Amino acid sequence: GAVVSQHPSRVICKSGTSVKIECRSLDFQATTMFWYRQFPKKSLMLMATSNEGSKATYEQGVEKDKFLINHASLTLSTLTVTSAHPEDSSFYICSAGSRDRSSYEQYFGPGTRLTVT
């Protein structure tokens, strides 16, 4: 399967600061990337859909000014958690898919554990 990486794998930040998480598709060009949030022992919750070269589409209830998404190239999408607060602490996972490959085999990154103190 395709390889998707995330960086950093873990990050601890102070309340009020911003954190950027990178998601890269290493062996294919991803026209679309997805950002998920996962709470302990819970399923994945889709936050937004990120299309290369256009604005992200956010799911209902997700603050777009809080969670800034940029998809500047076919291999990189970034999620910036702005003015982070302890309630933003979570496991953030990205996934990547492409219309040039099977559109149904969505591949996930290893996740980023964010802890806001």
Added chain:
Amino acid sequence: GQQLNQSPQSMFIQEGEDVSMNCTSSSIFNTWLWYKQDPGEGPVLLIALYKAGELTSNGRLTAQFGITRKDSFLNISASIPSDVGIYFCAGQTTDSWGKLQFGAGTQVVVTP
């Protein structure tokens, strides 16, 4: 987003036993995907199903796309300790390319 109904929530089995889990939905899906997630890791794709009635195997794993397109099951035969983890089903509808709806997950625990 909306979740599928996945059951059972957890399973405690002995090594060598078979495992079966399923997902149902009120919506029709054009794709079913099954993932395994280990603690602190992202989900790993196990099997992808594209056609109603399709039965697909991947080693000791077998999954089927239900005829009604509203359900799918995953079987694991002859379980081994490394099968421990959380298994998620995910479905995609025709009007939402790439957007997956996830089940709540089935936690599998295998004892020697």
